[in-house]
Amino acid sequence: MNSEVKRAGKIFQILKEEYPNAKPALNYKSPFELLIATILSAQCTDERVNIVTEKLFKKYKKPEDYIKVKNEELEKDIFSTGFYKQKAKSIKNCCSELIKKYEGKVPADFQALTKLPGVGRKTASVVAGNAFGIPSIAVDTHVVRLSNLLGFVDSNDPKKIEIKLKELLPEELWIVSSHLLMNHGRKVCIARRPRCEECIILNYCPSKYKNKVVK
DNA sequence: CTCCCGATAT
DNA sequence: ATATCAGGAG
Known part of the structure; x- marks a missing residue:
């Protein structure tokens, strides 16, 4: 297992502890x-x-x-x-x-x-x-942004990012990983102004305090 | 790559 | 007042 995978594992482990109830933000009953x-x-x-x-x-x-x-x-x-x-x-x-x-x-x-x-x-x-419950990774704008900021990818192509994240993460984390990134993207790593001061994965972030999306 | 469009943060 | 946010289709 390479260091990239380990780093991703660590990041998502911390995010899971931070957002234990991560779920879709959309309301629905079916x-x-x-x-x-x-x-x-x-x-x-x-x-x-x-x-x-x-x-x-x-x-x-x-x-x-x-x-x-x-x-x-x-x-x-x-x-x-x-x-x-x-x-x-x-x-x-x-x-x-x-x-x-x-x-x-x-x-x-x-x-x-x-x-x-x-x-x-x-x-x-x-x-x-x-x-x-089909293992999938939904790549929305938050996932694109955070994946770049966290150094998982250097690309704005959602499909490439999806494939990369799937390589980096075990299948049982796929669905929740989107929620975790979206959650964190909405609450802390906000597009308009990232709240790096309150970021729990700051030590793993190559873009800390940069306030600007890479690429 | 352009068009589709309202809501909101700054 | 306006820049920025937020996916899919043609």
Whole structure:
């Protein structure tokens, strides 16, 4: 086992102690709700998505419910998450696909998820991992940022980062590792201004007090 | 690489 | 007032 792997192991061990209850920040009660919430979370904070989905999930229960309303109505209901026209289309098309191909159920398969409208690698990983327990690493902007700052990678390509993290970590840590990095990224290693003073893994961070994302 | 867009920190 | 945040599709 190389030193890179050991270092990563140490970092995630500390993060696990710091965030013992690390879980998705999105609120959901089913794979379907998680799928919708994650589509909405593109370029939007999880916090804001939760505000929107609180009402949304009371009104829309099944894929059919999203299809039968007019575009403008769905757009209004998801407005504040931004990119609402795109997202409304994605959600509607996605729901049609679910009905057509999967009897209205969310497929428990990464590749199948990726093919759904509005669902890219990150969303597919979130759903596969958190709704179905399939080992996956969701690489969102926090994971990209922290992976670079912590020196795991020198790249902004989410797929490369995902592959690298999978090499670095044992499979049972994959799902939780995303949550840990997202948690830490949101609370301490904040994009706008990293709180290096309060960072628990500062000693393992090559970017400490740099306040600037590498590359 | 550009477009899609509102919310919020500074 | 405005820079920055936050993924997917074409």
